[in-house]
Amino acid sequence: MTDKTTRATAWHEIIRASLKANDVKLIVYVPDRVFTPLIEALHADTYFTTFAATREEEALGIITGAWMGGMRGAVLMQTSGFGTIPNALASLVVPSQIPALIFVSERGTLGEFNLGQALVYKTMRPVLNSLAVENVTITRHDELAFTIDRSIKQAVATQAPVTFILSPLLTGGKVFEG
Amino acid sequence: MTGKTTIGAHNAKVMNRFDLTKRLVGQLKREEAVIGGIGNANFDLWASGQRPQNFYMLGSMGLTIPIALGVAIAQPQRHVIALEGDGSLLMQLGCLATVAERAPKNLTIVVWDNGVYQITGSQPTASAASADLVAIARGAGISQSAWAADESEFDQLVASALKGGGPTLIAARIDAKPAVGATDRDPVQIRERFMRGLGVKRGTG
Numbered sequence A: 001m002t003d004k005t006t007r008a009t010a011w012h013e014i015i016r017a018s019l020k021a022n023d024v025k026l027i028v029y030v031p032d033r034v035f036t037p038l039i040e041a042l043h044a045d046t047y048f049t050t051f052a053a054t055r056e057e058e059a060l061g062i063i064t065g066a067w068m069g070g071m072r073g074a075v076l077m078q079t080s081g082f083g084t085i086p087n088a089l090a091s092l093v094v095p096s097q098i099p100a101l102i103f104v105s106e107r108g109t110l111g112e113f114n115l116g117q118a119l120v121y122k123t124m125r126p127v128l129n130s131l132a133v134e135n136v137t138i139t140r141h142d143e144l145a146f147t148i149d150r151s152i153k154q155a156v157a158t159q160a161p162v163t164f165i166l167s168p169l170l171t172g173g174k175v176f177e178g
Numbered sequence B: 001m002t003g004k005t006t007i008g009a010h011n012a013k014v015m016n017r018f019d020l021t022k023r024l025v026g027q028l029k030r031e032e033a034v035i036g037g038i039g040n041a042n043f044d045l046w047a048s049g050q051r052p053q054n055f056y057m058l059g060s061m062g063l064t065i066p067i068a069l070g071v072a073i074a075q076p077q078r079h080v081i082a083l084e085g086d087g088s089l090l091m092q093l094g095c096l097a098t099v100a101e102r103a104p105k106n107l108t109i110v111v112w113d114n115g116v117y118q119i120t121g122s123q124p125t126a127s128a129a130s131a132d133l134v135a136i137a138r139g140a141g142i143s144q145s146a147w148a149a150d151e152s153e154f155d156q157l158v159a160s161a162l163k164g165g166g167p168t169l170i171a172a173r174i175d176a177k178p179a180v181g182a183t184d185r186d187p188v189q190i191r192e193r194f195m196r197g198l199g200v201k202r203g204t205g
Helices: A011-021 A036-044 A056-068 A086-093 A117-132 A143-156 B017-026 B040-047 B064-074 B086-091 B095-102 B133-140 B151-161 B187-197
Strands: A024-029 A049-052 A072-080 A101-105 A133-139 A163-168 B033-036 B054-056 B082-084 B107-113 B145-147 B170-173
Touching: A011 A024, A011 A036, A011 B017, A024 A056, A036 A049, A049 B095, A056 A072, A056 A086, A056 B064, A056 B095, A056 B187, A101 B187, A117 A133, A117 A163, A133 A143, A133 B086, A143 A163, B017 B040, B017 B054, B017 B082, B017 B107, B017 B151, B033 B040, B033 B064, B040 B082, B054 B187, B064 B082, B064 B095, B064 B107, B082 B086, B086 B107, B086 B133, B095 B107, B107 B133, B107 B151, B133 B145, B133 B170, B151 B170
Parallel strands: A024 A049, A024 A072, A072 A101, A101 A163, A133 A163, B033 B054, B033 B082, B082 B107, B107 B170, B145 B170
Antiparallel strands: none
16 A cells, blocks of 8 residues: 655656656546545646546547647546546547547545445446557556656557556545545 | 527527538638537538538537637637537537636637437427527626527628637527538548648657
8 A cells, every 4th residue: 555645756746747748738637536636736737728627528529629739638537437438439539549648546446435436447447448448557656657658658659548547556545434 | 488589599590501601611711620510510511611620520429619629729829610519519518618617719619500409310409499509608608609690690700709709609590401411431531631731740759
């Protein structure tokens, strides 16, 4: 288990730096509790244009347009949000060869308390794999920077989307408080 | 009395989508980007002439305006126009709130309202009976939203919107005539041509 409070460089700071180093300027998200420190860090950094969309598929549409206009973008969502985007992936992002960078806060495992999250979690990797969308699950802090940096470069070079599934092992996740 | 009487749709003339599309495209002199929504909005855009700055959606119903917003954010010096049908817009109404919050000056949304899901068999949309798409857009925060009373006013609203003080939404009541053409269906070719039309090189570095 990582101790995310005492590390010299927090996971969200590593992601922010990797996005910046790879010219990813547009961040569109649907909020998530676990991602809150990342979202706050991105909002605080004027290098990025960061804002919320009302739905995850809307966020994908926005960064698709931005890519075609010459600006790299990433979307942030939680696992349940992923359940809303298969059509946008299958009918826009994948066939149009858009290097969408999709960050998912992993819910539904390692201590999930919400059955709805636990069930939608089971659909995520099968959907990604059936569409042949690259997906990497990140559990280790020491592999985070390398994984994000190289995967963004691969997405752009091969014009293909990539999904980063950030495990509770990395982020701490969300725990049952009741 | 219907829900539309306060905004003016009841006075709006029923026009033709292909005719209005040609009128719109005829005003584009500065390589403005146009995003055509899935279905007949797309088809009539295609039939109006295949400009390199046109993008034709082949799926992802409802994402016309989000795609246009993304292009507008990436290229703030270029005007971007989204052509969307009433059914598609009703599927993704939240995007109007996002557009209003971002307030891109270079974005114009055109809504073709024929009151039916035309391409799937003309089932009625909610806008046929009760939903006023201009009132919804204003409520979402796009204050410059208006019904075009006739072709002449449509031309004027487009000319005004292209000056760049957006975001702007222009809604037109249209008839149920079918689209005049149909797009090619090669998404990579469409995307590549569009990116070249916008002066963007492939991002492979």
